[in-house]
Amino acid sequence: MTTLITNIAQLVNTREETTLLRGAALAALPVIEDAFVLIEDGIIADYGHMYELELKVPQLPKHIIDSDGQFVLPTWCDSHTHIVFAKTREDEFIDKLKGMSYADIAAKGGGILNSANKLNDATEDELFNSAWKRLEELSKLGTAAIEIKSGYGLTAEGELKMLRVIKRLKEKSALSIKSTFLGAHTYPLAYKENHSGYIDSIINQMLPVIAAENLADYIDCFCETGFFSPEEMETICKAGISYGLKPKLHVNQLNSIGGIESAIKLNALSVDHLETMTDVDVKLLSSSSTIGTLLPTAAFFLRMPYQPARQLIDAGCAIALASDYNPGSSPSGNMNFVIALSCIQMKMLPEEAINAATINGAYAMELEKELGSITIGKKANLIFTKPIPSLAYLPYAFGNNQIDKVMINGQFI
Ligand code: NIG
Ligand code: FE
Numbered sequence: 001m002t003t004l005i006t007n008i009a010q011l012v013n014t015r016e017e018t019t020l021l022r023g024a025a026l027a028a029l030p031v032i033e034d035a036f037v038l039i040e041d042g043i044i045a046d047y048g049h050m051y052e053l054e055l056k057v058p059q060l061p062k063h064i065i066d067s068d069g070q071f072v073l074p075t076w077c078d079s080h081t082h083i084v085f086a087k088t089r090e091d092e093f094i095d096k097l098k099g100m101s102y103a104d105i106a107a108k109g110g111g112i113l114n115s116a117n118k119l120n121d122a123t124e125d126e127l128f129n130s131a132w133k134r135l136e137e138l139s140k141l142g143t144a145a146i147e148i149k150s151g152y153g154l155t156a157e158g159e160l161k162m163l164r165v166i167k168r169l170k171e172k173s174a175l176s177i178k179s180t181f182l183g184a185h186t187y188p189l190a191y192k193e194n195h196s197g198y199i200d201s202i203i204n205q206m207l208p209v210i211a212a213e214n215l216a217d218y219i220d221c222f223c224e225t226g227f228f229s230p231e232e233m234e235t236i237c238k239a240g241i242s243y244g245l246k247p248k249l250h251v252n253q254l255n256s257i258g259g260i261e262s263a264i265k266l267n268a269l270s271v272d273h274l275e276t277m278t279d280v281d282v283k284l285l286s287s288s289s290t291i292g293t294l295l296p297t298a299a300f301f302l303r304m305p306y307q308p309a310r311q312l313i314d315a316g317c318a319i320a321l322a323s324d325y326n327p328g329s330s331p332s333g334n335m336n337f338v339i340a341l342s343c344i345q346m347k348m349l350p351e352e353a354i355n356a357a358t359i360n361g362a363y364a365m366e367l368e369k370e371l372g373s374i375t376i377g378k379k380a381n382l383i384f385t386k387p388i389p390s391l392a393y394l395p396y397a398f399g400n401n402q403i404d405k406v407m408i409n410g411q412f413i
Contacts, residue, residue: 002061003039003380003410005072011035011047012073012391013358014374020291020363021355023316029351031391037072039380042410047374069387070404073354075144076335076383077361077372080248080272080293082149082182082326083138084131084165086118089327112152112186115327119152119162127165134325135173138333141401144175144381144408145362145371147248147322149220151182156205159183163215174408176379178365180248181210184221184228184236199232203239211243217366218269219245223259230262237266248364252276253298264288270320270364274307275299282308286315291364294356295324296341302329309346320360321353340398350392380410 011032019025036053038046038061048056092110096102105111119127131148138146148166153159159181166179183202191198210216219240221233228236237247247266251259253273260281263271271285272293285292294307312319321342325333339353348356362372370379386404388394394402406413 001041001410002045002063004057004061004064005037005039005067006053006064007050007066007068008035008037008072009033009067009069009387010071010391011037011374012071013354014047015359016375018359018368018373018375020318020368021360022318023313026313026319026352026355026360027349029355029391035072037374037380037382039410042380044374044376044378044380046376067384071385071388071391072374073383073385074358074371074373075381075406075408076142076357077145077365077367078138078143078323078325078333078335079147079270079320079361079364080295080322080324081146081333082151082324083134083146083333084127084148084150084162085115085152085327086122086127086130087115087327088331089114092328111328113154113189115152116154116158116188120155120158124161124165127162128168131165131169132173134333135169135175138325139175139406139408139413140403141334141336142383142403142406143333143335144406145177145365145367146175147178147180147218147365149180149182150216151185151220154183154185154188156201156209159206160209160215163210164213167215174411174413176365176367176371178217178367179215180218180220181206181216181240181245182220182222184233186222186227195232199236202236207239207243216245218248220248220250222250223257223262224250224253225255225257230258233259234262234266241266248272252281256281260284264290269366272322272324273298274312275304277308277312282311282315282317285312286317291318291320291360293320293322293364294342294346295322295330296346297332297338298324298329300341300345301331306345309342309348313348313352318360318363319352319356320364321356322361322364336394336402337398340395343395344398350395353395354391380407382407
């Protein structure tokens with residue numbers, strides 16, 4: 001089927017070809033005013049100014065949509081989430097409001113271990129159904145590509161169950177999905193005093209099955225004091241790499257303990273969180289090919305200092321934005337709010353934030369050939385806004401839903 005979209009007020013992030021954007025390049029967001037897009041069988045076939053339409057599309061298709069006054073953007077690419085989980089944790093949220101510390105909550109069996117207990121009690125179908133609902137909600141908010149992690153199993157059985165759920169989501173959903181094995185999220189209680197025993201189970205029990213069943217694209221590790229050390233992360237990631245899984249890592253949320261340096265040595269696709277960065281960390285990241293993925297809603301929800309986005313961009317780093325949607329530290333996957341927060345609290349420019357949430361997010365999932373920009377040959381995954389006065393209005397009018405409709409593979413959802 002061929003669809004022509006006409007009279008678009010602004011067609012955003014139009015690129016003949018793309019590169020990973022770093023430093024000053026993040027602020028350049030190409031836009032065509034008064035534009036059209038031609039879609040053939042779910043793929044962007046052409047685009048341009050309305051005055052070029054006659055020349056570029058001499059034979060108008062039957063199916064024409066007039067988008068008068070709307071802005072059209074590529075859909076969000078959310079490259080870091082944990083949306084497969086059994087239960088929400090608002091009880092812990094209340095405990096924290098009443099003054100309990102993270103350590104008190106952990107001592108009560110809360111946090112990641114709480115989610116792991118709940119997950120191990122849930123069936124694969126229950127997990128699939130709840131994650132499916134979350135995907136449906138996210139797609140209405142403009143997300144059409146998403147990375148999903150395991151990490152709430154913490155046993156071979158639980159981790160494999162989560163990864164099989166993600167595989168089913170991949171097969172059934174119109175969204176583009178990448179899967180990440182996060183067995184190294186925390187040490188389960190049974191291995192609290194036996195770290196090498198758990199690492200051995202990750203390497204010798206879990207990874208061989210994950211590889212044999214093709215259950216993951218990436219390997220992740222929560223590298224923080226009290227969780228996994230950089231040395232432990234290196235051991236786990238090297239085993240993952242030997243099975244073809246590239247590292248995509250949780251580092252520098254709470255502490256700077258050498259996670260960035262190790263991640264770069266491991267040639268990680270991305271390092272995610274980055275609330276706590278030293279000048280040395282920033283310098284190392286800026287001269288590497290690893291993407292820095294900022295998760296501002298986690299900092300917001302935990303009342304932590306935000307990621308130093310300006311310092312990272314000014315140093316020349318490649319930056320992506322993601323939601324970290326999970327029941328503990330970011331119980332929302334709304335990328336529109338992620339973009340607003342990154343502008344309001346981290347002083348990113350709207351252009352930088354939109355690039356970081358689209359094309360650079362696509363790079364952070366190795367989906368840049370299919371998604372992340374308005375480019376001929378890429379998927380017609382598009383956000384149609386309500387009439388808005390300017391692009392900056394999107395982060396400015398935070399919390400208001402400015403999305404009129406979302407198209408995935410050429411179809412409105
Ligand atoms: O990315 N910090 C590690 N993992 C998650 C939070 C997990 C949880 O509390 O359930 C994160 O923020
Ligand atoms: Fe996370």
